[in-house]
Structures are given as structure tokens and as C-alpha cells.
Amino acid sequence: MWPPKKGNHSGLPLPLRPHMQKQITQQNLNILLDSLIKEGIRVVAPHMNGGTPLYEPLTCSADMNTGQLPRRSAKEAFFPVCEDIMTYEKEGQKVTVTDIDPVRFPETVLVGVRPCDAAAIPVLDAVFSWDYKDEFFLERRRKTTIIGLACTTADDACFCTAVGLSPAETKGSDLFLTPLVGGGYVCETYSDKGEQLITNHKELFSDTGGAKTLPLAQPETGKIDLKKVKAWLDEHFEDPLWDGIATRCVGCGACAFVCPACHCFDIVDEGTEKAGTRRKNWDACGFWKFTHHASGHNPRDGQPKRYRNRIMHKFKYYDDKFGQTLCSGCGRCVRVCPVGIDIKAIIDTILNSEC
């Protein structure tokens, strides 16, 4: 109960040090994925959906395309944009409700996951597993093996290094791939699940033969002092900064929808008088209706107050509750914001402020 113990809430195994290091060629990785698909395992990977890179289930390994950071994060493999939580049927005065059993979720291998996306997933374990257990999220976590992929390129918006992660961060990955010069990957395991995957397909892996890995990406942002950011936030709920940065926010919610760590959701019924489905849909604290009371009162009655909640939740509230930061520096919110709000610049402003 309250306060939650900081740390691992989910009962899921924590990542260990790499206990196995192997090598795999691109061709063998494709064979591995195709054989998994053939076994009936859901393989989710970045691929191009009409010109948009997304993490989606593959029907064939050749469809994997890790060239670009997917538009949305990998969290949707566990926490879909929209998911059914029950169905109802009405007949006269009677209602029948049918449970949607989380046990039905398929075994999944999530492959080609960028370190920023993989690192955010165990952070979400905390909220979905403290006190009440959200089995929709947790059952998918148990059934999913995450294969992370080191980044060899970064753009101006990338800032994983600022929040203490890196293009080679293995947090969240069961198995981690680092590209080799001339093709193929070094493959390290960080959990029993990762090791199991290699053991089950050991003919596709070889011992590491001292091959050189590609140089890693080097995002230009240096490490920031998250403790200092939090210390400022602890004291500045009221501050002119909030008006200054967020009056221009249009409240579109795009930053939350592309974020690997945002996890707010709505619960809605969709259907007719007779039958329908109750769904859990992504939501965003930037929307005015998010906190709007039935009475008309709204505790966050302006965009600056809503944006303040976004920053506070990421760098203070979640830390207060679970000892973690809700940002892995993927930079998506910076890329998609229609009015150019830059979370890195906000953090810089906070760090450079006098008190």
C-alpha cells in the first residue's frame, strides 16, 4: 500500500548483467524471426507502414526496417493505443458482461527496440503493478521477450544521454544487439528469457570472434543533473516559467501519444444500446477535458497548468512515488510538437535558473 516501495513492483525479473554473449548474422536473425513467426509467436518490430515507421507485428522478417526511429514508442506492445477491457450485452433490464481474459495474449518477441524505448518499459512496470495489478499490461510483459538494438545514429532531438541512458543502454532488454562492422550483431543476454531464446535457436548463433562493432551514436546532449531538476520542481509549483513555456501549447496531446513513458488513459464505452465494448484508450494531460469536473470546475484550467503537470509528472511526481524518471530522452515530443516546445530547452532553463 502507500507509500509504495521504490524499485521493482512487478514481480518481473530484473535485468541482470549479460550472462551470455554471442554473435548473429543478419541472415540468421531473419531466419530466427521467420521461424518464430512460423511457430505462431507474434514478432513485433519497426517497419514501414505506408511511409510511417511503426512497431507492428510482422508477417515476414524482411519487413523489418530499423532505419528510422518508429513514430510511436514500443510501449504499445504492452499498452495499446486502444484496447478492449470487457464487452457488454443488454437484453431488457439484464446486462451480461464478458471479461476479456488477459491470459489470451500471445507470446511475443519485440525486436529492434531502441534503447530509449526499451528502457522506458520497466519504468512503466511500477505504475501498472503497484497495489492493483493491471494484468493487461503485466501479462503482456510476462509473455514478451524484448530484443533491444543499439543506435548508431542520432538526430538533433535525441537526448537519451541527458537523462542518464545511452545509445547502448540495455535496461529493459532481455537480449541486446549491437551492430557489427560489415553486418550482423553482437548479441548479449540480460535475462533468462533472452538466454532461452538463444538456447532454443543456438544453431543460428556463433561465439563472438572479436569482430568490431559499429561506432555508437553520440547524441549531443550531455548528462543533466536530474536531482537538481527535481529539487527545483519541488520548490516551483508556482513559477512564471510555466506561463512562459506553455502559453503557446495548443493542447494537441501529440507529445504524450508519442512518448515511451506517458501512460495516462481514459476508459470509454463504445457501442449501442444493445451491445458494445469498454475500452482503455490513451489519454493526455494536455487535453483540457482531462481534469474537467462535471460541475464545470477545472483544477488545471489553462494550458500552462496542464503543461506543468506534464513536466512535474515526468521529473518529480513519478520520482516521488516510484523513484524513477518518466523520460528516456527519445526526443519524439520535440520532433512532433506543432509549436516547437522543446523539453530539453525547458530542462536547461530549469537548470540555469538562479534558485
Next chain:
Amino acid sequence: MCDHTNKNIYLPYLATVAEVIDETPDVRTLRLVFQDEKVKENFVFRAGQFAEYSAFGAGESTFCIASSPTRGGYIECSFRSVGRVTEELRRLEVGDTMGVRGPYGNSYPVEEFYGKNLVFVAGGIALPPLRTLIWNCLDLRDKFGDITIVYGARTEADLVYKRELKEWQERSDVRLVKTVDPGGNGPGWDGSVGFVPTVLGEAAPSAESTIALVCGPPIMIKFTLPVLEKLGFTDEQVYTTLENRMKCGLGKCGRCNVGNVYVCKDGPVFTAKQLKAMPMEF
């Protein structure tokens, strides 16, 4: 009673509408009886807790459980119909089925109030979260000292639980001070006229060995706390309930927080001391 046996924490219990009571032109109370016998027997809650009520096809709404935990076999909720879900709930008739998830949140530490005087202060539609406790205490009447209820609304018509106000007024072991805002009184009005904080000040209940329980719109709470302070109440002697928009009620969906406090998990019941430690975002 948490749903630990149920893997899907979002799945509601089914309940039958057993009674429909119109409190005001737009506030309605529903008495609900759980359809599953086991749930009916085992549904245990404490005064102050809330639930998620669903009208299938429209969605869920959050209200407190307005009936007293001392009265088993049913629960009640009171709500104003102002949105999609509440309008749909309003359409329900006796015998219809609705959904209930809960009970959620913390509760009033009733046992700590034993032996003390109680002052209830409520405004408008905010009486339900106190009514659960009022009946809880009245049903255990000899455990408490003096009981004072200060309740006001904009007009006579906006007062909820009118039949119960009458009952409290007639009881010799309850002091009821009812009031309406200036201009809200009809010709036959037998209560006070004035805003709740002012009328509370005039009623001047003693703070000695007394607990004050305040529930109302944010503006009423804002003006009531200084009045209580003037009467000698410390912040530890004053309790209130916060009501923020909620969806899950389970500490997940991320909207009911006031600063780092989740109203659904850490609340909805807070002392004035806790309230004052929160940022002004409610």
C-alpha cells in the same frame, strides 16, 4: 474489498437498481443491490470510499458511496445529471442493471472519532460524501458526543436528502443548521439564510474535543477553513474529501493527482493539514 480474485481490475460488478429517489430537479439517488449473492454478502466498504458506476454503453462515473456501511444489503449513490454517463444513469429505472467497481480510496478514521463531538459542514451536492458518515455515526450514536450538521445550498430546491434533513431536525440528539444562499429561500423556509461559512461561524460549535468534516465546492471549502480556524479548530481536527475527475480509481490512469498526491489512492479523505501541504490545484 479489492478485486484480488479477479484478474481484470476494470471489470465491474453488476447491480440492480432497487430504488430511484429524486432529491432535486437534477439530483437523483439510486439504491443498488448486487446481483451476485456472494458479492452482495461480501461487499464491505468504509464511509468516505468511492466507486465507479457504469451505465453500459455510456461509460463510468465516479461518486462516493452515499449510504452508510452500517446498513448492509445495498449501496446508494447520488449524482447530478450533467454529462453523458450521468444522463444515462438517470434514465435507469427500478429493475435495470448497472455496473459498480469499488470500493476505492481511503476512508474516514471513524474509530478515531469515538468519544468526540462531530461537526459536519456541507454545501449543495456535496452532502452525499458526508451523509455516509453521518448515518454511520448516528447508527452508533452512543459512541459520539454532540453531533452538529451545517448544510446549505443555493436554494431550498437544491437541498438534497430533504426527508433526512427533516429526520435530523426532529432528532433531539442532532443539531441541524440548514441554510440557503440569500434569495434562495421561499416563503415557508424555516432555516437560516446565508452562505455556509457565515452560518457556521454564527452557529459557533466548540472546537474542544471536536472533529469537523467539511465537504463542498472548492470555494466553500476555501472560506470555511478560516472560519473553523477562528473557532479554534486545528488543521488535524478538520477533515475533507476531494473529488477530482477520475477514470480508473486504481492509481493508474493519471488524472486525479493534486501535485504528487493521487486523490483515488491517497484520498479522497484528507485532513486540512494534508490539504494545506498540497499545491493549489484542486
